[in-house]
Amino acid sequence: MDFGDLHDQAWECRDGADQAEAYYNQPLRAKNRELLDENLALKRLLRENGISWQNPSAKALRRRASTRLRSLGSSATPAPQRPLPHLPVEVHLKILYFALTSDHPIINPLCKSKPEHLTTQERTRPNQIAIHFLATCRAYHEEGARILWTNNHFLFTTPLAVKDFAEVPAQFRREIKDVTLRVVAKYYDDEDRTHRLPTTYHPDFKKPHKLRIHMRPKERTMARRGFRAYAWMQLIDFLEALLPPHQESPPTRRESKAVRRLSIDQLTPRARLFPNLERLRMDFVDFGEDILSFPPGQLHDLACHQLGRSLNELVLTGLPGDEPGFRVSTELAGLIKDEGLLIDHAPLMASQKQGIRHLPCDDDKCHYSSRVVRAMDSDHMRGHHHHDDHHHHHHDDDDTIDFPTAPPEMGEPPEHNAFSCRTIWKRRPVKLDDPTEREWELYDRISGLPWDDVEEEATMLDDIDSDGEGMECDNCGKTHPGAILPQDMMDLYDDM
Incomplete structure (x- = not known):
């Protein structure tokens, strides 16, 4: 077809x-091919001028140097050298x-x-x-x-x-x-x-x-x-x-013997x-x-x-x-x-016969999305929810493995009524070609999406009582809208 x-x-x-x-x-x-071609060309040039391409002896080199000096003559005076500016x-x-x-x-x-x-x-x-x-x-x-x-x-x-x-x-x-x-x-x-x-x-x-x-x-x-x-x-x-x-520099014989005597725990990973x-x-x-x-x-x-x-x-x-x-x-x-x-x-971009073609990018037409990855697995949220390792799908048998966390953003984010246990501030780039220019964006820790996109959905997931107050947060112990979901709801998010 x-x-x-x-x-x-x-x-x-x-x-x-x-x-x-x-x-x-x-x-x-x-x-290597270029060097081989260059060597062949130099050997051909030496043979054409009756010069052997074998390594000359020290006596032959001194004789050639003395002949070259006599040909220059003793009356030749070097050109005056001007000092370069400092x-x-x-x-x-x-x-x-x-x-x-x-x-x-x-x-x-x-x-x-x-x-x-x-x-x-x-x-x-x-x-x-x-x-x-x-x-x-x-x-x-x-x-x-x-x-x-x-x-x-x-x-x-x-x-x-x-x-x-x-x-x-x-x-x-x-x-x-x-x-x-x-x-x-x-x-x-x-x-x-x-x-x-x-x-x-x-x-x-x-x-x-x-x-x-x-x-x-x-x-x-x-x-x-x-x-x-x-x-x-x-x-x-x-x-x-x-x-x-x-490895760029192979170890010496003495270093290799020392490496063999080291245990696996003492070796440095590449x-x-x-x-x-x-x-x-x-x-x-x-x-x-x-x-x-x-x-x-x-x-x-x-x-x-x-x-x-x-x-x-x-x-x-x-x-x-x-x-x-x-x-x-x-x-x-x-x-x-x-x-x-x-x-x-x-x-x-898209390819064409002459090469790569740049495609116009308009924010109203082009799809652009950003999200925070695994914000619920960080140390900030492990106080009440990190009860076993089933949230970390890549844990090994060694419990000493420490997964790194992205460093916190520099500067002060704008004020917002959302609580930090459910949200996280990140500075996302305004333009892809200029990562230095950034703006603050508030994200949801559970879904990872921007808070503005999930605020209505998060409100629907919360248990709202007759007084309009939110449920008690499992992380901070306070009652506020957008509280952390209970553990069974987090398990549901992990399975999705």
Whole structure:
């Protein structure tokens, strides 16, 4: 059945041709090929001039140096050197700061970017930083590298670009707090068919949007054929790239013997690629409704266990509104700490033949929602409700596990008549592209939604007596509207 009627779903897979291309273009392997070609060219140049490319002896080097000095002549006088102007160290640092800080995100800093993953503005944008400052001297290289890796925002469009970022020294990666991942779904087909995104993908679509399809030949094997997609598996590859990389400096023989003598409790766990990452933004491109199947089970293991509860804020844009999209949003919420903020936004991009196209975003048309994750599991609410571990679905046998909580917001929130045991204040960003500009928002701890959206529903759930007073709160012991629900109602929320 043709996908033009939106009745056929793509089969999730990793394309073999793309994997072979990524393996061949791996930066270290490409650099080795360039060095090999350069060595061959230099050897050819030496042979053409009758010079041996073997390592010369010290006597031959001294003879060549003396011949070179005699050829220069004794009458040659060096040109007068003028002293360079002296600048204070603070001025040098300011120059480096402005020269190595970009106003826009740096895309795939250690590998090449494909045009199909970039917008028109990103492809035509001139150089934003003066990277050649790092090659001037050792002092500029040390100070400039610190400024480059800690004062810029980075955007990754492929999992390989994230893995290559492990070459950056760990002391610089520890300072990175905010990262953006652009997950562009890739579709493959072995038949000449047209596949489209529905008009429900974005309010700006007046008609179905034609998908970018990568054609593949039919193989006479038992391999899966037809319409295929690299979408959820690509998300899994992105998350795997965020796992702890290989140890940069292997221990010496003496250190390795000392490590073998240590017990398991004394060993230090390896740090993740971004050990102190606080905010992560994921832009999903071409993830249409009723196109993709449910994500594989590896997503839950990565998001909720290996990388679980490590972020203060997670921004998701472009997730489909169907059941697979809701499942992915629920699984990715495992990345957030208790009382962390999850922001879900409508699609902001769509792919086309020339690359990525920006979609207009209007607050009246685009769907925008935010909620607080696991606000009832925090230490603030454990006084009366934390009687067993069935609220924590990821508890291990070790009772010493301490789940981190998002740090409290800085500043004083506006006054509100709601009680703090039922509500929580968070500062959500006003614009996604500018996370520094924020405004206060009041959220419900039970549902996690903004208080304005659940105030009427919360009033219906409360037991209102004839005098119009609320029931007694199980947490603070006071009687007020919007009190904490009893334990059996909390169990019902946990089961939903």
